[in-house]
Amino acid sequence: MKIAIVYDSGYGHTAKQAQAVAEGVQRVEGAEAIVLPVAENPEPWDTLQDCDAIIFGSPTYNGSLSARLKKFMEDATRPVWSSMKWRNKIAAGFTNSGAMHGDKLNSLIGMSLFAAQHGMIWVGLDLFASTNPEDKNRIGGWLGAMAQSDNASPDITPIKSDLETAAHLGQRVAETTKQFISGQ
Amino acid sequence: MKIAIVYDSGYGHTAKQAQAVAEGVQRVEGAEAIVLPVAENPEPWDTLQDCDAIIFGSPTYNGSLSARLKKFMEDATRPVWSSMKWRNKIAAGFTNSGAMHGDKLNSLIGMSLFAAQHGMIWVGLDLFASTNPEDKNRIGGWLGAMAQSDNASPDITPIKSDLETAAHLGQRVAETTKQFISGQ
Amino acid sequence: MKIAIVYDSGYGHTAKQAQAVAEGVQRVEGAEAIVLPVAENPEPWDTLQDCDAIIFGSPTYNGSLSARLKKFMEDATRPVWSSMKWRNKIAAGFTNSGAMHGDKLNSLIGMSLFAAQHGMIWVGLDLFASTNPEDKNRIGGWLGAMAQSDNASPDITPIKSDLETAAHLGQRVAETTKQFISGQ
């Protein structure tokens, strides 16, 4: 079982979140995480075709997906959409921004609409929100995993709880994908 | 395998769409559709707990879910959310309005956010859009099934293609649910 | 110049936010705030017709507007929409929820779509986000004012910075409305 993590990152914070998602995926026996930053993988169509699930990641800039992730989506649609090659793949998403809320929801909605247009099945976050900064889902989102990063090095931000939230999403996607492909 | 269709309808048009969704569900061997208009089923918690999937339906009024469907969501959350009883149930949605676009997307987003908060897995519509009024998905939505109704009797509106779109969604949800529970 | 604040509140937290919005409105010379909780004002059509602006407020429950505020919207639409009586009134919104993010954005989007359908003009929050809990816009939203409330008395939550954010929105709406009606 292969799970791709396709993401954009401006300054390394979303990349760190992507890495945490990958670690969560690999907690599940038989699941392999394939991490694909879009800036370095402009046309990963064959790799993605082999995957059972695709998890999308983007910074939230100005209340929506980064232009680079959006360009990947447009590029991806041309070769795969007309034959609905991603139909029934599992999909999920994560996003990071400087503000706590930061209109992050709108980025996740953008990913889920893209996934729906490709006939994919969307998996969110089954975690209660907490206002304790040390807890998973301290930010309080469910459509996907959210993180908040200060204007500091990715070594120290996003904080541990946000990375654990990201890992939880990765693990959940892997478990869901496993169940779904076992049922074929 | 049981699939609930929980919906609100103001004048019978969304009810007709709900009926079409139910017919689509029943095309799949082993799938039973349970149709629950919220106005007549204020507390269907036990019935819903027995279901493997829940499909939500609402008219789009003023660009969002009807107050009655929203009240059902709030009522449902109290008994089921704190123990995440709907976790991993399959979810989907449909909506109807008088205008072609009519901000229907926002109602489907409202349903998908509700489903995500409950840990459900969202299934959309794997149909290309068409501008031929006789074709399925003539309106062009993917997060769920959309219908458009004129100010006329539910006997004649929404039109056949919108009902076939709704049935397609029901069938797809049943097939997806079947695969998902087979993999447990 | 009259500015209505039409809101729903489940446990008093959004009511407190509404009060702060009203205080912000009244900072502007010549502006009168009229506070209308929907539960106690089921049909305030004449009062609203006299107002130059309407600010909507709702808790975010399950990722969208409360059923009670939505019901107000549906009720309001019947008497005023067909003659577009609210056309060119200024509109704005605020929302409160238990989680920091809590999908609050979707409630504000619901309000702004409602306002757009009524031909109203939408004013958001001209405040940079901060991650300092003592600063205005500590949550980081712009389409309207956001607040976060713990499971505690409205006497202590939402915190001061969220109330100042709400007051800032009220003041901004009053200033914008003043300019807009002066230009007639």
Added chain:
Amino acid sequence: MKIAIVYDSGYGHTAKQAQAVAEGVQRVEGAEAIVLPVAENPEPWDTLQDCDAIIFGSPTYNGSLSARLKKFMEDATRPVWSSMKWRNKIAAGFTNSGAMHGDKLNSLIGMSLFAAQHGMIWVGLDLFASTNPEDKNRIGGWLGAMAQSDNASPDITPIKSDLETAAHLGQRVAETTKQFISGQ
């Protein structure tokens, strides 16, 4: 009074819609429309600073703003956001896609969130929806102007009613801007 129309267009259809918006703007005495396709105007900061209103336009690709318009937004934010240079400018939006619904709403939401983050004031469409293809707002949107284009030359698609809808938005933005700046 100057009103910029900043848009992206893939195949000329959204460009035609932009032209109609410009014609609507120029119906208002004293209003000058400045049409800026982003592909040819990568850094129009000084021109935009001189404008009283900015109308954004984009095709809806995969349920959201085009990557090119999003890149413009990210580029614009750097020079203008930190000093909130666009605060209180009037904003509006239009979008075009191949399907009738086509998740166009989400593109307009993306524009309105961007505008809100910049402290702009949002003006939508004060037009009732119609299901008569010859009428303005035949598609049925309000947050901005929507158009639908077939896979054909921009000479014949979008159709006249969609262009009239676009022109109506342009005129409305010009009238609103005029009133707003007269009131300063």
